Amino acid sequence: MATALEINQVSKTFKNDRGGVHVLDHLDLTVQEGEFVSVIGPSGCGKSTLLKLIAGLDSDFHGQIAVGDHEVHGPSIDRGFIFQEHRLFPWLTVEKNIAGNLSLRDPEVRSKVNHLIALVNLGGFEKAYPRQLSGGMSQRVAIARALLRNPKVLLLDEPFGALDAFTRAHLQEALHDIWEKNKTTMVLVTHDIDESVYLSSKVVVMDAKPGRIKAVVPIDLPYPRTRSSKAFQEFRTVILEHLDHKPSEPDDFSI
Ligand SMILES: Nc1ncnc2c1ncn2[C@@H]1O[C@H](COP(=O)(O)OP(=O)(O)OP(=O)(O)O)[C@@H](O)[C@H]1O
Known part of the structure; x- marks a missing residue:
């Protein structure tokens, strides 16, 4: 299988008055063509920052990111991006x-x-306007728009975060269907452990301050996946444990 995305020793610091905020620290990640990878981690660990670097929306970072054979230096049609809000043009069908x-x-x-x-x-x-669509339908239009130019990688930044639980579950199924039919490599940022286990071939768990990759969990469950199954719940627990685990405190010898 060919490599779709290669992240090599990527670090990112946002400059501020006090020098800077070190957000991402030496990240390495390889995504193969056709994989579905989710990135999960505590708020502020740098998930969206990482996605923006891959998208080429911010090129002020250390390390290398390559999509296929091309190093990322800016936005390109080989990467599609889906935001939390659909960002459709209201005046267009x-x-x-x-x-x-x-x-x-x-x-x-x-x-x-x-x-x-x-x-x-x-x-x-086809001829409807965004105001005539539900949130879930609008997000499906945004996905179709992002796929128009056959991106090598589709980047999704909490695409279902603003939707109710029912619509969310429905769209997760829809996204899985699209992924299976279209074979597009996908990288999804999410807060939702169930979503990550339901959709992904592997889940990247991040740590905060600075953002690091703590674990990469391959989800080797056949599709379609059943959320209530024992195996599903076991993967859920593994990810939860990675998210919960704090580095051990030094022993306290005080009396
Ligand atoms: N343009 C910016 N300038 C300065 N700091 C920024 C900027 N963008 C993000 N940050 C900081 O970088 C850190 C990571 O932000 P980011 O949005 O990538 O986190 P996240 O993991 O996606 O968070 P969430 O899950 O809450 O969406 C945060 O501390 C944030 O305040």
Whole structure:
């Protein structure tokens, strides 16, 4: 299997008046083509920062990030990005939001957009406007839009964080379906352990201050996964333990 994403000794410090905040510390991670990787960790550990570095939205960091054979120095169509909020253009229909600046009169674009609308299960809503869609439907349009240019890697920053539990579970299924059909490599930032176990081929658990990779947990459960199964719950516990575990305190010899 070829490597889709290689993160090599990546560190990031945000400069401030007091010198800086050291957010990411020497991260190494390899993601193979077609993998679904989730990144989970405490608030502020640098998950979104890492995703932005991969996206090329911030190139002020140490180390190297490569997507396929190309080192990342800025944004490129080989990486799609999905934010927590869908960021659709309210004045454009679903199909025009997906096509972006490409013309739907081009038969190739039309056929790709039609394919994506079917993939995200929004047939019949081509001419609808974002205000006529639910939050979950809007996020599915955002996913279709991000897939239009066949990115090598799709980066998702808590895409379901603002949705209710029912819609969230439904969209997790939809995302899994899209991943299986489209074979796009995905990197998902989430706070939700169940979401990470349900979707991922491996879960990266991060530590905070500074952000480091604490564990990489391969989830070798067959799909579709059943949240209530014993094996699922065992993976859940493993991740929870990694998240909960604090480095041991030095022994206290005081009386
Ligand atoms: N542009 C910035 N300038 C200065 N500090 C920043 C900037 N962006 C993020 N930070 C700091 O970097 C740290 C990591 O932030 P980041 O948003 O990556 O964390 P996160 O793990 O995604 O958090 P959450 O789970 O709460 O979304 C935080 O302490 C944050 O305050």
